[in-house]
Amino acid sequence: MSNPAGRAERIAIAVRPDGCAVAVYSDTVPFETLGRVTAMPRASLVEWDGSAREWIARDARTNEIVAHGRSREAVLRDEHDHYVDALLRGSLSSL
Amino acid sequence: MNIISHFTEISLEIRDKEALLAALTEMGYDGKVEVHDAPVVLIGYDGNPRVLRHDNVRAEIVIRRQHLWRAANDIGFARQADGTYTAYISEYDREVQPTWHTRLLQAHGIHVAQEQLRTLGCVGVELTRQEDGTVVISGVRYDDQAVSSFHV
Numbered sequence: 001m002s003n004p005a006g007r008a009e010r011i012a013i014a015v016r017p018d019g020c021a022v023a024v025y026s027d028t029v030p031f032e033t034l035g036r037v038t039a040m041p042r043a044s045l046v047e048w049d050g051s052a053r054e055w056i057a058r059d060a061r062t063n064e065i066v067a068h069g070r071s072r073e074a075v076l077r078d079e080h081d082h083y084v085d086a087l088l089r090g091s092l093s094s095l
Numbered sequence: 096m097n098i099i100s101h102f103t104e105i106s107l108e109i110r111d112k113e114a115l116l117a118a119l120t121e122m123g124y125d126g127k128v129e130v131h132d133a134p135v136v137l138i139g140y141d142g143n144p145r146v147l148r149h150d151n152v153r154a155e156i157v158i159r160r161q162h163l164w165r166a167a168n169d170i171g172f173a174r175q176a177d178g179t180y181t182a183y184i185s186e187y188d189r190e191v192q193p194t195w196h197t198r199l200l201q202a203h204g205i206h207v208a209q210e211q212l213r214t215l216g217c218v219g220v221e222l223t224r225q226e227d228g229t230v231v232i233s234g235v236r237y238d239d240q241a242v243s244s245f246h247v
Binding site: 024041046084 | 099100101102103104105106107108110111194196197198200201204205207208211212215217223225226227228229230231232233234235236237238
């Protein structure tokens with residue numbers, strides 16, 4: 001999808017049948033309109049890897065690399081998309 | 096510098112009257128919901144007013160017991176000062192219909208999330224239903240200011 005006006009941010013909110021919701025945090029989304037924010041668990045850690053000379057995003061729970069590259073901005077976007085895709089696949093609806 | 100992304104976990108609450116009414120319609124109560132400007136008394140299965148801590152239970156949005164299940168009590172949603180709606184569902188009704196309230200919270204939350212994404216100007220807003228009953232509302236927002244991570 002082209003985006004002549006600027007960057008694109010994918011947003012996904014998983015609304016569960018148990019009365020809770022999960023999303024990847026974004027400053028853009030006013031989550032409080034859905035209810036009471038109960039937790040903000042860490043998703044990943046993005047660090048500069050000096051030996052590989054690139055930015056690496058690792059999953060906070062598994063330490064798996066979820067995104068990497070020379071551009072920090074691109075890694076952040078890929079990392080965000082990784083978790084949005086995981087929400088859509090159903091692998092993250094229960095943290 | 097480390098950059099950390101986070102998940103957000105939310106305990107769903109009813110805050111949006113229109114979304115609540117839409118959710119109740121989806122659950123089969125179209126034309127069976129009373130909407131009052133001022134709270135009205137809820138009636139119990141025995142025909143008497145429901146009482147909580149010596150006061151009659153009142154709510155602005157009500158489903159009368161004849162529209163619910165056998166031996167049900169009226170269910171009501173009372174608007175609070177902070178804008179949320181408190182659901183008055185008796186202990187008995189929660190026992191015989193244990194998922195009724197959470198299904199309503201989900202249906203309400205889906206409406207609110209869809210409206211949120213539309214308000215943000217998202218395109219391609221869609222719902223994905225998963226096997227466990229979770230519904231994911233997703234879309235794409237185009238903005239020069241789009242930011243999605245904490246920087247610490």
